[in-house]
Structures are given as C-alpha cells and as structure tokens.
Amino acid sequence: VLERLWRSLSLDRAGTIVALGGGTATDLAGFAAATYLRGVPWIAVPTTVVGQVDAAIGGKTAIDLPTGKNLIGAFHWPVMTVIDPLLLDTLDDIELLNGAGEIVKTGLLMGERIWELPLHEQVRRCAAFKSGICVRDPHERTGVRAQLNLGHTFGHALEAAAGYTALPHGRAVALGLLAAVRLSIRHYGLDAAIEHDIERTLRPEPVRVDPDRAWEALGRDKKAVAGSPRLVLLEALGRPVTGVELPASEVRAELERLIAK
Amino acid sequence: VLERLWRSLSLDRAGTIVALGGGTATDLAGFAAATYLRGVPWIAVPTTVVGQVDAAIGGKTAIDLPTGKNLIGAFHWPVMTVIDPLLLDTLDDIELLNGAGEIVKTGLLMGERIWELPLHEQVRRCAAFKSGICVRDPHERTGVRAQLNLGHTFGHALEAAAGYTALPHGRAVALGLLAAVRLSIRHYGLDAAIEHDIERTLRPEPVRVDPDRAWEALGRDKKAVAGSPRLVLLEALGRPVTGVELPASEVRAELERLIAK
Numbered sequence: 325v326l327e328r329l330w331r332s333l334s335l336d337r338a339g340t341i342v343a344l345g346g347g348t349a350t351d352l353a354g355f356a357a358a359t360y361l362r363g364v365p366w367i368a369v370p371t372t373v374v375g376q377v378d379a380a381i382g383g384k385t386a387i388d389l390p391t392g393k394n395l396i397g398a399f400h401w402p403v404m405t406v407i408d409p410l411l412l413d414t415l416d417d418i419e420l421l422n423g424a425g426e427i428v429k430t431g432l433l434m435g436e437r438i439w440e441l442p443l444h445e446q447v448r449r450c451a452a453f454k455s456g457i458c459v460r461d462p463h464e465r466t467g468v469r470a471q472l473n474l475g476h477t478f479g480h481a482l483e484a485a486a487g488y489t490a491l492p493h494g495r496a497v498a499l500g501l502l503a504a505v506r507l508s509i510r511h512y513g514l515d516a517a518i519e520h521d522i523e524r525t526l527r528p529e530p531v532r533v534d535p536d537r538a539w540e541a542l543g544r545d546k547k548a549v550a551g552s553p554r555l556v557l558l559e560a561l562g563r564p565v566t567g568v569e570l571p572a573s574e575v576r577a578e579l580e581r582l583i584a585k
Numbered sequence: 586v587l588e589r590l591w592r593s594l595s596l597d598r599a600g601t602i603v604a605l606g607g608g609t610a611t612d613l614a615g616f617a618a619a620t621y622l623r624g625v626p627w628i629a630v631p632t633t634v635v636g637q638v639d640a641a642i643g644g645k646t647a648i649d650l651p652t653g654k655n656l657i658g659a660f661h662w663p664v665m666t667v668i669d670p671l672l673l674d675t676l677d678d679i680e681l682l683n684g685a686g687e688i689v690k691t692g693l694l695m696g697e698r699i700w701e702l703p704l705h706e707q708v709r710r711c712a713a714f715k716s717g718i719c720v721r722d723p724h725e726r727t728g729v730r731a732q733l734n735l736g737h738t739f740g741h742a743l744e745a746a747a748g749y750t751a752l753p754h755g756r757a758v759a760l761g762l763l764a765a766v767r768l769s770i771r772h773y774g775l776d777a778a779i780e781h782d783i784e785r786t787l788r789p790e791p792v793r794v795d796p797d798r799a800w801e802a803l804g805r806d807k808k809a810v811a812g813s814p815r816l817v818l819l820e821a822l823g824r825p826v827t828g829v830e831l832p833a834s835e836v837r838a839e840l841e842r843l844i845a846k
Contacts, residue, residue, distance in 0.1 A: 336810065336811070358659065359616075359658060360656065361658075362645065362647065362655075362658045363660070386623065389591060389592060391592070391595075394623075395591075396591055396620050398619065548597055549597065549599070
C-alpha cells in the first residue's frame with residue numbers, strides 16, 4: 325500500500341497530505357509524508373478512538389513488516405491533528421471497545437480512573453496527556469516516552485503472532501495491560517483491584533496464536549536489548565517504571581496466559 | 586530492493602548499518618537506516634568517484650520512483666563517511682569519466698579548475714567543499730545547498746526519460762552542466778571558454794531519449810514551483826545564482842540540444 329501511495333502522489337514541496345482514517349491510515353500516510361520529497365507537511369484527522377487518543381499524536385509514523393509491528397517508520401510530526409468528537413458517534417461497539425485499551429492505559433499512567441468519564445472527555449484527557457509527554461521529547465531521545473509503552477510490549481508480540489489483521493491493536497493492548505498489571509501486582513504490590521478493573525472494562529479474551537511465534541516477536545521488540553524485552557510496569561496507579569527486565573521464564577509464562585490453549 | 590532490505594534486516598537500535606558501494610547503494614542503505622526502527626546509525630563507504638565527492642556526503646538518502654529520481658527519501662546523516670583513495674584505483678575509465686561530472690560541477694562552484702589536479706586531490710577538495718556547504722544547512726532549510734544542483738535539473742530529467750538504468754548519473758550531470766553553462770553564457774556573460782572546458786573534460790554526448798518525457802520530468806523536479814523548474818546558473822566562475830526561472834520555450838530548447846535526434 326505504501327508503494328502504491330508513493331507512486332500515486334503528485335505534489336511539490338508546498339503540498340500538504342491530509343490523512344483521514346484510523347491509526348493504520350494516519351501512520352501510513354504520515355510515513356508517506358515523511359519520505360515523499362524527503363518530507364512534506366501532513367495533517368492527521370483520526371476517525372477512531374485509538375487514532376484520536378494515541379496513533380495520530382506524538383509524531384510517530386510507521387508501517388509493519390511481517391516480522392514485527394511498526395518496524396519501518398519515521399518521526400514526522402503532523403502540522404495539525406484534528407480531533408472531532410462527532411466522528412466518535414460513527415463508531416460501533418467493537419471499535420469503541422478496541423479504543424478503550426488505550427484509554428485505560430492512559431488512565432493507569434495518569435493515576436485517574438478516566439474510563440468512568442463520558443467518552444468525549446476520556447478522549448480529550450488522553451490526547452492532552454499524550455501530547456504533553458511527547459512534546460517534551462519529540463524524537464524519543466530522553467526516555468520520557470517509554471511509559472507510553474505500558475501494555476504494548478506483550479500487545480505487539482501478540483499482534484505479530486496473529487499476523488496483525490486478525491487482532492485489533494486495542495484488543496492486543498487490553499491483553500498486554502493485563503500481563504503488565506499482573507506482573508506489577510506480583511513485583512511492586514500494585515493494588516490487585518486494578519486487575520479486576522481491566523477485566524471488567526476491557527473484557528480481554530485470550531487470543532488463538534502460536535506461542536513460539538509470539539515469544540520470538542517479543543524478543544524482536546524495538547525496545548529489546550540483545551533479544552531481551554524491556555517492560556513498563558506500575559509501582560502504583562500513576563507511577564510507571566520503565567526498562568524493567570525480568571527472567572525470561574516468568575515473562576514467557578505471562579505471555580502464555582494471554583494465549584488460548 | 587528497499588523492501589527486500591527492510592525484510593532482511595535484523596538489528597536492534599544499538600546496531601549500525603554499513604553501506605559499501607556506489608551512490609545508489611549508499612543512498613538506498615542510508616534510507617533503509619533512516620526508516621528501520623524509525624532510524625538507526627549508518628556508515629557510508631563510497632566506492633565510486635560520484636559516491637566519494639557527492640552521494641555519500643550531506644545526509645541525503647533516497648530511492649527513485651518511475652516518475653522521478655530521488656522522489657522518496659530522508660535526511661539521515663551517516664555517523665561517518667569513509668573516503669578511501671585506494672578504492673579509486675579499482676575503477677575503470679567509464680566510471681572515472683562518470684565521476685568527472687560532479688568534480689567539474691564542484692570546480693565551477695568553487696571557482697577553481699580543480700579538474701586539472703591529480704584525481705585523489707580532486708576528490709579531497711570536492712568532498713571538503715560539499716561537506717562545508719552541507720553542515721551549514723544539514724536539513725536543506727536555508728537554500729545554501731541549492732547551488733549544488735548546478736547541472737542537475739536537466740540531468741535528472743534526462744535520467745528519468747532514460748528510465749535511470751540506461752544513463753549513468755555522471756553522464757547526465759555532464760549534459761546538464763553543458764546546458765547550464767550555455768544559459769549562463771547567454772544570460773550572464775559567463776566566460777565562453779568554460780563551455781569548451783566542459784566539452785573537452787567531460788565529452789558529453791547527446792542521449793537518445795523521448796524529448797516529451799524529459800520535458801515532463803523537468804516539471805516534476807523537486808525544486809520546481811507549480812511545474813516550472815528553478816535553475817542554478819553561473820554569473821561567473823565561482824559565483825552561482827539559484828532559483829532562476831527562464832521562459833519555458835528557452836529551457837525546452839536547451840533540453841532538446843542534449844537529446845540525440
């Protein structure tokens with residue numbers, strides 16, 4: 325799709341690309357904008373919850389490879405991200421549940437149960453929180469963004485094992501949050517009620533993928549060091565810890581709890 | 586080739602890509618480095634004259650599209666460019682003549698007849714001159730680099746019309762320099778002896794391409810504004826003028842003088 329987009333573009337450097345769609349569309353169009361003529365401006369108009377609270381904020385653009393999610397990409401901030409609450413009224417329940425994963429993630433990082441607020445207010449707070457983190461580190465050089473990866477290390481591995489199309493990002497994040505919260509309860513004494521909150525709000529369901537494939541994908545994570553994943557956990561609600569390395573056997577056991585037998 | 590490279594890479598962010606080859610290889614590998622994991626370090630080891638004096642210096646990476654040269658790319662400076670004079674001893678006469686185009690271009694911009702020096706000294710001076718220009722404007726935002734396009738607007742159009750593979754970059758630049766110098770003699774009174782210097786040193790030969798295709802490619806040049814190319818000309822040896830717009834009929838006539846009937 326990227327190659328088709330590249331070939332069909334006919335802009336000079338004064339042109340601007342407008343991306344209207346979900347996270348895949350804005351990530352793709354943003355990457356095309358990053359690389360066409362070595363970079364033209366772009367505007368993101370995300371139409372999904374995931375897009376409005378996460379994908380279209382922070383300047384990251386990317387496409388997937390068969391070997392892993394977001395492996396090809398660029399930092400290329402949109403000149404504007406348009407978040408229109410009316411677009412949320414066009415989404416069905418599956419899409420809203422898909423978006424709830426990123427909202428709960430952000431609430432856990434903020435230390436507020438924002439998932440109990442009206443949807444438009446959830447979106448507003450999440451977009452503001454992520455923007456605030458990302459503008460402090462626009463090209464991800466200081467490590468301040470690493471907390472945003474909460475639930476994503478396991479989530480990305482499941483998506484890769486599912487071949488991406490079979491498992492929506494938000495569902496993968498819901499499962500990833502469950503694993504991160506379970507490890508946080510065990511290692512940091514995080515309030516065990518949060519595990520139940522996640523189960524009630526996100527209703528994560530174990531996914532049918534090959535466990536070996538998921539485990540291999542975990543070792544290829546962009547933040548991995550020498551094949552060993554670095555996790556984001558929670559010391560408490562609103563207190564993330566980044567760069568956590570745990571024994572491979574324990575990480576693998578948590579991963580396998582997310583996979584249907 | 587880019588997609589094959591992307592799929593075969595297996596690096597984490599601490600990895601470095603080393604590109605050994607001519608300008609096409611270093612441009613491609615540099616672009617892969619720019620986009621893999623949203624950017625990993627790379628080292629350029631150019632093995633051709635064009636690579637050593639031009640392609641591997643300045644942080645530009647790119648690939649071509651069927652519709653135009655270098656249309657997809659990124660600014661991604663190598664952490665190091667290794668210029669080994671011994672590699673020049675491996676090149677045949679065709680490759681050396683190919684490289685002479687960029688050397689003469691640089692001499693015209695510097696205002697020195699560097700093409701009369703020993704080859705290793707030509708390369709050293711050209712690499713130093715281009716580095717000096719590019720570090721003043723690492724992401725091409727101020728216009729100081731525009732002079733480096735001398736001879737390239739016509740050259741790129743001929744390459745696109747030839748489908749890239751049939752016409753080496755250096756030969757296209759030699760023809761492009763001829764057109765730029767002819768226009769400079771007519772409009773700015775540039776010393777007419779320089780046209781003879783170019784003919785003697787570079788022996789440019791009209792190329793067999795479709796004139797309409799070349800003309801269309803000229804209008805798609807990255808520096809074109811609303812389909813009208815912006816040229817680099819010379820007021821005098823060492824005094825480039827950038828952003829020159831001339832009547833389309835005159836530009837087209839000069840382009841056609843470079844094309845074999």
